[in-house]
Amino acid sequence: MEAFEDHLKLMVKTFRKESHRVLQSERSTVHGADSMLMILQLAMAEVNKQHGGEFKVALSDVLMTWKHLLSDKLQLPPPSSARLENYDLFLAAYQSFLKRSNTLDLVDVLAFYKQLRGVDSDPEEPVSPMRLFDFLSGNMEAPDLPDSLVPLTPSRQSRNYGCQIKRAVRRVFCSYLSLLVNSKNDMALALTLNVPSRSLDRQAFTDIKRAARGSQTSLFLAVTSFVRAIQLGGKGYAPAESDPLRKHTKGLSDYVLFMDNLEEILGEIPDPSVCGARLLAAIRAALVKGRSSGDPVYAAADDTTKELKERMVQLHQIQKQAANMDGTGISPARPKAYAVNHATAYGGRETVKVLLALLDEEALASPCPNKADLLSEDQPVLSGAEGTCVFMLFRSPEVSTGCSPEPLRNRVQSRLNLLKPKATQRVIRSQFACTYKDEPPLIRVLDFPSSSQIPTCVHPAPKPKTSQSVEDRFNPDANQATAKSSSEFGRKDQEVQRGVVPEQRSGNAQSGGGCPTNKRKTGIQMQSKGKKRKQLDSEQHCGSENEPPEKKQHTRVSVKAPGKNVCKASNKKKLIAGQGKLTSFFRV
Structure with a gap:
């Protein structure tokens, strides 16, 4: 060999x-x-x-x-x-x-x-x-x-x-x-x-x-x-x-x-x-x-x-x-x-x-x-x-043709998985959840604790107009009363922002009457002189002064004959600065 x-x-x-x-x-x-x-x-x-x-x-x-x-x-x-x-x-x-x-x-x-x-x-x-x-x-x-041909022993098998x-x-x-x-x-x-x-x-x-x-x-x-x-x-x-x-x-x-x-x-x-x-x-x-x-x-x-x-x-x-x-x-x-x-x-x-x-x-x-x-x-x-x-x-691997069905146990389990209801887990949203489209926006808890207390309309009070009616221009007492009321409203607004709440003199702040005599008292009294001005207030403001303002209208000065009331309609229906925040506070 x-x-x-x-x-x-x-x-x-x-x-x-x-x-x-x-x-x-x-x-x-x-x-x-x-x-x-x-x-x-x-x-x-x-x-x-x-x-x-x-x-x-x-x-x-x-x-x-x-x-x-x-x-x-x-x-x-x-x-x-x-x-x-x-x-x-x-x-x-x-x-x-x-x-x-x-x-x-x-x-x-x-x-x-x-x-x-x-x-x-x-x-x-x-x-x-x-x-x-x-x-x-x-x-x-x-x-x-x-x-x-000899039978294999364990040592021979390992060898x-x-x-x-x-x-x-x-x-x-x-x-x-x-x-x-x-x-x-x-x-x-x-x-x-x-x-x-x-x-x-x-x-x-x-x-x-x-x-x-x-x-x-x-x-x-x-x-x-x-x-x-x-x-x-x-x-x-x-x-x-x-x-x-x-x-x-x-x-x-x-x-x-x-x-x-x-x-x-x-x-x-x-x-x-x-x-x-x-x-x-x-x-x-x-x-x-x-x-x-x-x-x-x-x-x-x-x-x-x-x-x-x-x-x-x-x-x-x-x-x-x-x-x-x-x-x-x-x-x-x-x-x-x-x-x-x-x-x-x-x-x-x-x-x-x-x-x-x-x-x-x-x-x-x-x-x-x-x-x-x-x-x-x-x-x-x-x-x-x-x-x-x-x-x-x-040898190439066999390609599956898909003809042979799955085992019965696998098919039954897959069918049960489809029929089984899936539990929906509530997702925890952040404080910016109002930006998501699948849920309604969150309510500000600090301002409105419940949805029943949401006001129907909340708008910031516009700034007072400086334009005056013809009659007020020639009435110095009316001008002084208007300035005094504006200063008092400004002072009360600052107190509300600092956390000082004015004393409430009447019962429920939400109860309002249908005429000026049933108005709630907010601690601020409007003083006016002259019978003509009081009559004009009773005719044009027969309701709560805290009602939401209407649409802004063009300022127009009307001149009437003597004995008639002359005023500016848009100036009487608008809220004074700070009155909107004070109203929402007392509604709470």
């Missing part, structure tokens, strides 16, 4: 050294046995969906098609089992996925290896198709099968669970490194998108997949294009508000920011050993963030970081020795006629060589013995979300 692994490493190393002769891109990555089986499962489910079914496939069908696929590509006799109905479509979808993601499998590596060696090479092949078939199928692990977690963590580390080398690797993005958790669920991955298909690009390029347009686009180039990826802006921005940090480390540090250690430390910090030291993922991340770091240092030393022996020191990125430094656009080419060698060795790892655990990978342990294995990510 060890000799065969050495032959596999030699095969991949020879292919990587001369890959520029057969491949358009020198950044192509290689899929191992486990990745090949997972891609075949996705291809078969996609074909089943296109032919009127659902995005699903049975495990037995995947394993049967897997054997036929290896036999056909390795040009070996087919197995005894019959092929499935859509086998040709499965094979075409499988090859299309590899080409779209700029990757190839170990069978393609063997074919290119034979082509690069030439026809006149050694007829004894170090890696025969039959031995590669047994390796990819897992038949070389046959001696260990009896141990796997198997730990191995599964460690394998998943190592796959995530390699997927991040693979994206640095080959950004078109859709499988690597699916394994790292939500690890650690970035709130990018199945719906987010489905939106990314649809955006990539619409623009005919890879998943990683669709994500980075959207985030770059958000950050740098402006109003004219920013994605529309109706873009489905708008709902996942935060998670996608975090993912692109993390990948930018890894790209920056790769381009700034020229030493592959130091750069590799920094890259692994950054990935480890993201995986163990928020986890305790006793978490299985924490321990697996520490072990994986240590192992990969040591291996990268060894690979760097091997490559340095090989370059010194050759004496050329030529970079693996050989210029071509149509491109300068093809597929190596940024710095860190020595580190890229080390990463490619590390990923090639990871592709040669032994396949997982339990295919069921592999195809239903326990990614929730790493991401913290349910249903995030690779197969479920590529």
